[in-house]
Amino acid sequence: MGDIIKAENIIFEYPVLDEDGNEVSRTRVLDDVSLCVPEGQFLAVLGHNGSGKSTLAKHFNGILLPMSGSVTVDGMDTKDESRIYDIRQTVGMVFQNPDNQIVATIVEEDAAFALENLGVEPKEIRRRVDEALKTVDMYEYREHSPHQLSGGQKQRVAIAGIIAMRPRCIVMDEPTAMLDPKGRKEIMKTIKLLNREHGITVVLITHYMEEAAQADRVVVIDKGKILLDDVPKKIFSQVELLRSVGLDVPQTIELMYELKKSGLDVPDDLLYEEECAEYLFDMLTADVGDKK
Amino acid sequence: MLKDITIGQFFPGNSLIHRLDSRFKIIMDIAYVVMLFTASNYLGLVAVGLFMILLYIMSGVGLRLVLKSLRPIMPLIAITCILNLFFIRGSGEPLLNIGGVIMIYPEGITTSIFMAVRIMFLIIGMSLLTYTTSPIELTDAIERLLSPLKKLHFPVHELAMMMTIALRFIPTLIEETDKIMSAQKARGANLDTGGLMKKAKALIPVMIPLFVSAFKRANELALAMECRCYRGGEGRTRMKQLHSGLKDYIALAVMALFFAELILLNIYIPYLGIPYMVP
Known part of the structure; x- marks a missing residue:
């Protein structure tokens, strides 16, 4: 199977500004990172705060563009502005805080948001929204208002909003960080279902070891560089190395x-x-x- | 305290009023307001009132809600009444005359009652729209009704989107305000006592974190919307289409008939034995 995401030698820097807004220096967040994600894989990206893992995730659907190097999604360069909506449709993204990614006041309207943006026929939207809500097991809540739902349920609604687009890959940026243990379990179950049953490639950015352990492959990032890249068993047996970069086992x-x-x-x-x-x-x- | 606001709330149901096309409902709501201001005598006002009560009975919205919607505007009604009472000068003898400064005429009393009833009917009638129409349908209808303005480069879609997002975030921000208030109280902030100025000042440590968080939320929401291919109103479709049917046209016709009747009332019975005319 081919690679759905291919990142080659990407470098990304944030300017550091002084009080007057002048650039004093630059912080390198990603330092020559190359990473390929084969289609159908469940990849976990591990790293502690500030390691650059979220920045890397934002490169996967063109939210951020690399300063040097390139990211290709299914053969499309993320720098190619004419393909940006195709890229975002191929690689969906779920964020940490479910409250801040739900747009509409009703669950099913929110699931429909992406399809409405893409100009899909109303009947087709209805069909795909129902399907997406059933997949994340939120169909019976379709007429609820988001603020009546628990954190885990809201995050599942956010996932439904993405899978309604039928992406081939979903990038999740710490989707469980703000949830209680029950919600975390719900989301992990949903992620595995999407990967195993629906064949969707999943890139899970996380700092929970237990979550990363369930992936097919784990990439450990530290100081903007890829430190380890292997199957979970091989990664976690290196206890001392993981601890030295501030990670737990x-x-x-x-x-x-x-x-x-x-x-x-x-x-x-x-x-x-x-x-x-x-x-x-x-x-x-x-x-x-x-x-x- | 923040949870008592009923204006703009929606109470789901399946009555005929609920099922009417929201575009027609907005038009009829505007017509209702015009009607209320057309009625220039008590008979007309009573007629409009009866019409409104009939609609409420049809919609199944409870009486308690109606009273609740009136509570926040009570001060406004009171001020209107007092002003009318003291400042309307009649033709006959004043009922009360204190040194030629405060004079109350019978006309003043009738006008203030008339005005109070009119404002109450206005609020109650307009609330029916939001009680029976979901916010989504409402913003949708506004977008559709205003769509001719697009030709004048008026940002109709953006306006509707802003309304949707505002409605979506009201409960979230209310919750957040409560949390911040508790957090500040836990740090010894005194939010409940003191005069008006002191209370207002005490709110600053609540407002600042609230604004910071609102901007953060806005930033994240924009990112999430971009990830879901949002690019403005151009080429956008909607899952739920608004459908107007026979019932909507009938409702509109009933409204028009009623309006005509009211105008006739105004022309043929301008006074109805009550010495009153709106100035």
Whole structure:
């Protein structure tokens, strides 16, 4: 399968201004980043605050343009202004605060917003809105007002507003950061459904390790550079390196790491709770068996 | 305190009034206001009142709501009454004469009652529009009704979009205001006591964070709208189309008939035994 997003050697800088608005220096947010996202992948981008991960995400649908280097979405250069709406239709984007991305006063009107902008026929809009709301399991709330909904529900409405456009890729910029644990779970379930059942490529920007662990591939960004790029298991087994860039590791990995440090011979890549629990259970029962 | 505002609220329902085309409803609402100001005697006013009550019964909107909508304009009514009472000069003897300064004439009393009733009917009648029409339909209808102005380069779509966003963010910002007020109170701010000036000054630490957050929200919303391919009104379609049917034209015809009757009333029974004419 081909790459849906291809970022090549992108550099992005913010000017630093003094009090009179003169440029004093520049802060480099992205420093020569190259990243390809194959179609159908669930990619997680990890990094602590200020690492440049959100800036990178905004390059994926032409919200920001690289100062040097290029970003191509399905073969279209994001610098090509004539294709910008095709690009944004191909790569949808969901932001952190659900309150600030819902435009309309009624759920279904909001889901229809993008299609109305694109000038789709009213009947087709209706069909695709219903479909999108059913996908995120918000169909029964279609006539509610957004402020009556919980955070997780609002974020699902925002996702419905994007998938109604039928994008091939969705970039999510910390979609769970403002939600409670229940809402976070709802969103992760929705993300996995979109990726597995609907074949939508997902780029999840996050700083929650547990969320990144569920992806197919994890990219760790630090100081505007890609530090690691591998499958979750390989990434999280590097406990010291992750900690050195201000990131945490999932609890399972941490447990294994501590056990290993205290002298037990355990593998360090048991990322998922089930396999970790199973391994520990086997180990403990074998231990009991030995003693008998 | 902020949650009591009923003006502009929508109460969903399925009555005939709810189902009328919102464009027709706006036109009829304007006609209603004109009618109210055409009625120049009590009989006309009573007729308009009966018409309005009939519409309310049809819409199923409760009496309590009607009274609630009147509460915020009570001071306005009171001021109108007092001004009319003291400043209308009649032809006969004044009922009350204090040193030639304060003089109350019978005409003053009738005029102030007439004015009070007229303002009340105005607010109650106009509230029916927002009670029975969803904000989306309302902004849609305004956009469609004003669309001829597009030729004069009047930003009709932008206006409608602004109204939608304003309506969308009212509850969000009210919630935020409550939160900020609590936060400031927790820091020892005194928001509830003192004179008017002191209270106004105490609101500054509430307003500043509210404005900062509103600008931040606006920025993020603009970004989200851009991501969803928003590019103004050009080439835009709508999911829900406004449909006008026979019932809308009948409603309009009924309204026109009623208007005609009112004008006849004005011409043939200008006084109805009450010595009153609007100046």
